[in-house]
Amino acid sequence: xxxxxxxxxxxxxxxxxxxxxxxxxxxxxxxxxxxxxxxxxxxxxxxxxxxxxxxxxxxxxxxxxxxxxxxxxxxxxxxxxxxxxxxxxxxxxxxxxxxxxxxxxxxxxxxxxxxxxxxxxxxxxxxxxxxxxxxxxxxxxxxxxxxxxxxxxxxxxxxxxxxxxxxxxxxxxxxxxxxxxxxxxxxxxxxxxxxxxxxxxxxxxxxxxxxxxxxxxxxxxxxxxxxx
Numbered sequence: 720x721x722x723x724x725x726x727x728x729x730x731x732x733x734x735x736x737x738x739x740x741x742x743x744x745x746x747x748x749x750x751x752x753x754x755x756x757x758x759x760x761x762x763x764x765x766x767x768x769x770x771x772x773x774x775x776x777x778x779x780x781x782x783x784x785x786x787x788x789x790x791x792x793x794x795x796x797x798x799x800x801x802x803x804x805x806x807x808x809x810x811x812x813x814x815x816x817x818x819x820x821x822x823x824x825x826x827x828x829x830x831x832x833x834x835x836x837x838x839x840x841x842x843x844x845x846x847x848x849x850x851x852x853x854x855x856x857x858x859x860x861x862x863x864x865x866x867x868x869x870x871x872x873x874x875x876x877x878x879x880x881x882x883x884x885x886x887x888x889x890x891x892x893x894x895x896x897x898x899x900x901x902x903x904x905x906x907x908x909x910x911x912x913x914x915x916x917x918x919x920x921x922x923x924x925x926x927x928x929x930x931x932x933x934x935x936x937x938x939x940x941x942x943x944x945x946x947x
Contacts, residue, residue: 723787727801736918780890784880813833824897827917828889862880862881
């Protein structure tokens with residue numbers, strides 16, 4: 720399959736969290752297949768609508784945001800680079816994950832000190848930036864239209880994305896934007912459903928190379944374990 724963009728994501732290892740997340744979002748990026756949503760009563764709106772925005776990415780946390788590859792960069796080069804990067808990093812341990820409301824969307828956030836995680840993410844942004852084609856003027860304008868601080872705009876120009884480095888905040892996205900009252904109620908519902916599924920401890924044990932197809936859906940190309 721030819722991919723128009725690539726990204727480096729954290730994706731959960733196979734298990735209860737990955738299984739629920741795949742069904743919740745309705746997309747399996749490993750198999751490249753649509754998945755039937757679970758039946759959950761009492762949701763503030765249809766699950767298909769709640770998860771429409773994050774569905775195409777699959778259950779993930781962005782580490783190196785999606786980028787168009789620089790001319791001459793092939794998939795095997797990216798796979799080798801990911802293998803090398805992961806071989807140099809140890810597993811990062813957190814107590815668990817929490818369902819959190821981040822502005823108008825919901826996500827899973829790690830418990831505890833995030834300094835090691837943030838440092839790893841910054842290193843990944845630097846390591847894979849040599850494979851990134853420069854942003855077009857249209858891409859820059861689209862990002863700026865959402866409203867960026869001067870610091871975020873500087874990051875956009877340097878790294879192709881405004882929410883990296885000091886602006887990075889690890890999160891595993893669960894929903895699109897919702898009215899805040901709906902989001903607050905949904906936090907309670909998802910906590911009840913997901914608490915038994917959340918790993919304790921939560922281990923960030925590897926990263927995945929993802930590819931975006933022509934329809935905008937992301938597929939997992941390879942997942943490499945940390946072995947540093």
